[in-house]
Structure formats: structure tokens, C-alpha cells
Amino acid sequence: MRSFIKPRKKRLLDRMSALWLSFIILVSIGLIVFGVIIHYKSSFYIKMLDSLQHQNATTSKEVTNLSKKVMLINSQKKIYDEVEKTNDVLKVSMKNLFDLIPDQITLTSVVMERNSLLLKGYSISKEAYTLLLQPPLKSIFTKSEVKFSKMKDAKVEFESFNTIQPQKVEK
Amino acid sequence: MSEASNKKTLRFIIFILAFMVVVMFFVFLFVIPSIKTYKSKKAEYSFQKRQEIILREKRQELEKKLSDLQNRYKKTIKAFANDFNEDEFLTLAKRYFNNVNLKRMKKTKSESGLDIYEFSADFNANTPVKFYDFVENLKSVNNVIKINFPVILQASGGKIDLKFNMSVYHLKE
Numbered sequence: 001m002r003s004f005i006k007p008r009k010k011r012l013l014d015r016m017s018a019l020w021l022s023f024i025i026l027v028s029i030g031l032i033v034f035g036v037i038i039h040y041k042s043s044f045y046i047k048m049l050d051s052l053q054h055q056n057a058t059t060s061k062e063v064t065n066l067s068k069k070v071m072l073i074n075s076q077k078k079i080y081d082e083v084e085k086t087n088d089v090l091k092v093s094m095k096n097l098f099d100l101i102p103d104q105i106t107l108t109s110v111v112m113e114r115n116s117l118l119l120k121g122y123s124i125s126k127e128a129y130t131l132l133l134q135p136p137l138k139s140i141f142t143k144s145e146v147k148f149s150k151m152k153d154a155k156v157e158f159e160s161f162n163t164i165q166p167q168k169v170e171k
Numbered sequence: 172m173s174e175a176s177n178k179k180t181l182r183f184i185i186f187i188l189a190f191m192v193v194v195m196f197f198v199f200l201f202v203i204p205s206i207k208t209y210k211s212k213k214a215e216y217s218f219q220k221r222q223e224i225i226l227r228e229k230r231q232e233l234e235k236k237l238s239d240l241q242n243r244y245k246k247t248i249k250a251f252a253n254d255f256n257e258d259e260f261l262t263l264a265k266r267y268f269n270n271v272n273l274k275r276m277k278k279t280k281s282e283s284g285l286d287i288y289e290f291s292a293d294f295n296a297n298t299p300v301k302f303y304d305f306v307e308n309l310k311s312v313n314n315v316i317k318i319n320f321p322v323i324l325q326a327s328g329g330k331i332d333l334k335f336n337m338s339v340y341h342l343k344e
Contacts, residue, residue, distance in 0.1 A: 016179075020186040024193050031197035038205040045212035052219045059226040066233035073240045073248060079340055080247045083317040084310070090318055091306040094299060110324040 100136045104128040117141070119160040126156050137162050253313045255339045260312060267301040267308075268292035268333065276336070287319075291334045299324060299331060315340040 013021065093112065101107060105128065109120035117137075123129040126148055137144045141162035149157045241248065257273055264271040269292065276287040302324075309316050317338045325332040 017182065017186070020190070024186075024190050027190070028193055028197055031194070031202055035197070035201040035205045038202070038209045042205065042209040042212050045209070045216045049212065049216050049219060052216065052223060056219055056222050056226055059223070059230055063226055063230050063233060066230065066237055070233060070237050070240060073237070073244060076251050077240075077244050077247050080244075080250065080315055083315050083340070087306050087309060087316075087318055090320075090322065091303050094306075094322070095303055098299060106326075107324075108326040110322075112320065112322045112324075114320045 100133065102128070102132040105133055115165075116161065116163040119162070120158070122151060122155045122157045124155060129156065129158055133160075140164075247315075250313055250315045251340060255314050255341075260314075260316075263308060263312060264290070264292060264305065267305040269295070269330075287336055287338055289334075289336050291332070293327070293330045293332045295330045299333075302333060 011018075090112070097110070097112070097117070104125075105121060105123045107119060107121035109118070111118040123133075129146070129148075134144065134146065137160065142165045144160065144162045146158055146160040149159075151157050261271050261273060264273075271292040272290070274289045274291075276289055306318065309318075317340070319336040319338055322335040323333070325334075
């Protein structure tokens with residue numbers, strides 16, 4: 001057989017298949033580009049995260065150090081106030097004690113504890129102690145015990161032990 | 172239906188399937204993992220950013236607080252920072268007492284941060300006014316000194332012997 005027209009070049013793919021293939025390739029490229037962009041953005045965040053985490057760790061250390069310094073100053077102040085208070089209480093207690101001692105009584109020894117007081121001394125008489133020193137001691141301390149012994153020169157030697165019941169701290 | 176039409180439909184179905192396979196392949200292998208990583212990193216970044224703001228504000232607040240405390244309690248901080256000068260202390264004590272004596276006691280584990288000294292002295296007086304004055308003037312010493320109980324006063328001839336232990340606090344950075 002013979003044809004009068006020149007044979008057309010046969011295409012490898014027809015138009016529809018070429019369109020489909022192009023479409024598939026384009027979509028694939030689109031997806032790859034999208035993936036690459038997302039990946040690039042992720043690596044940007046990863047880089048930023050590294051420096052941010054490092055910065056936060058440094059700031060966190062600084063915050064810890066500052067907190068420690070603040071706590072130290074607060075505890076220093078607390079101790080300082082307590083020390084001043086204790087010394088003042090001691091001074092006032094000692095002053096009050098000696099204000100209590102009447103002329104008829106002479107002290108030879110004072111042992112002052114936080115919750116107790118031991119007094120040793122002598123009085124012109126047992127009554128002088130009972131009337132002049134015992135009442136104020138009893139009003140200050142919860143327990144007041146005294147022992148008397150006679151001295152050679154008609155005076156009375158006494159040993160007074162006084163205690164305060166420490167207050168129970170409620171939990 | 173003609174054979175050509177059938178062929179076209181079959182080809183169309185094959186291309187649709189091929190398209191779906193390709194899309195699924197890229198989506199599952201490439202896009203979804205990338206989005207997951209991106210989302211988690213972004214969330215972590217936002218968290219760290221919030222932390223950064225919180226920490227920065229906290230640091231500023233503490234810096235201000237510290238500076239306030241340092242200004243307000245200058246004397247207290249200095250008192251704790253100073254080393255205890257025994258000579259200076261004895262000079263003060265000699266203004267009130269005679270025969271002053273200061274002995275450093277051994278430190279126990281529970282007493283870390285403070286030194287214990289045994290102080291003894293005597294003074295000539297009928298009343299221990301000098302003792303009150305001494306306690307009052309302890310405030311002028313550049314250290315934190317606490318007089319510990321018991322305080323022992325003993326009459327001895329015309330003078331009073333005094334004895335007590337005292338704690339010198341050290342609380343430095």
C-alpha cells in the first residue's frame with residue numbers, strides 16, 4: 001500500500017499522557033520544594049533553639065546565684081536581729097535582776113541561763129529574803145526554790161534556783 | 172463502548188493511581204516528617220522563648236531586690252563579711268573590764284559558720300553596770316557577736332568575775 005501523505009513522526013507519548021506525566025512531575029517537585037522549605041525552617045529553629053537554650057541555662061544559673069545571694073542576706077539579717085535581741089534580752093534581764101536585789105541582800109554568785117537563774121548570796125535574815133527577794137522572783141519564774149544555811153555572823157546564806165517553764169511551740 | 176474509549180479510561184485510571192502513589196510517597200516520606208519536626212521545634216522554641224522572658228524578668232527582679240537589700244542592710248552584710256579581730260574586741264572589753272581573756276574554743280560540726288570563744292574578765296564594781304554598757308557597745312564592733320548563756324558572775328573580794336561564751340558568726344558567700 002502506498003500513501004500520498006508524508007508519515008507523521010510518532011510521538012513517544014500521546015498528548016494526554018504527556019500532560020499527566022508533567023502534572024505528576026510538577027506536583028512531585030512542588031512537594032519536594034515544600035518539604036525542603038519546611039526542613040530549612042526547622043533547621044533555623046534548631047539553630048535558634050541551641051543558642052536560646054544556652055542563653056536560658058546561663059540566665060537560670062544567674063537567677064540561682066542571685067536567689068542564693070538574696071537568701072544569704074535575708075538569713076544574715078535574721079541572725080543579726082536575733083543576736084541583737086538575745087544580747088538585749090540578756091542585758092535587760094541582768095539589769096532587772098540587779099534592780100530586784102535590795103540592800104539587805106548581797107549576791108556572791110549569779111548563773112544566768114536562758115530559762116533558769118541560780119543566785120547565791122547572803123541576807124541579813126531569812127525573813128529579809130522571803131519578804132524582799134522571793135516575791136519578785138516568784139512572779140518572774142514558774143518555779144523558785146531556796147536553801148538557807150546559817151553563817152557565823154548571824155547572817156543567812158542562801159542558794160536560790162529559779163526556772164521558767166519553756167513555752168511549748170504549737171505545731 | 173469502543174475499544175479506543177476503553178483504552179482511554181484504563182489509561183486515565185492508571186495515571187490517577189500513579190499520581191496518588193507519587194503524592195502519597197512524597198507526603199509520607201518527606202512532607203509529614205518535615206512538618207512534624209518543624210512543629211515540634213517551633214513549639215520548643217516558643218517554650219524556650221517564654222522561658223527566656225520569665226527568666227529575664229526574674230533576674231531583673233532579683234537584681235533589684237538584691238541591690239535594695241545590699242543598700243538597706245549594708246551594716247549587717249559588712250558585719251558578717253569582716254574577719255573577727257580579737258585585738259579590736261579586747262580593746263573594747265578593756266574599756267569596761269580588767270584582766271580580759273579570750274580563748275577560742277574548738278569548732279564542732281554543728282557550729283560551722285560560727286566560732287565560739289570563751290571570754291572571761293573581772294571588774295571592780297558593786298553592780299554590773301559595766302556589763303550592761305559592754306553588751307550595749309557590742310553593737311559598735313564590726314562583727315556579729317552573740318553572748319551565750321550561761322553568764323556567770325562571781326563576787327571575788329571587791330571585784331566581780333565574769334565569764335561567758337560568745338559566738339562570732341561567719342556567713343559569707
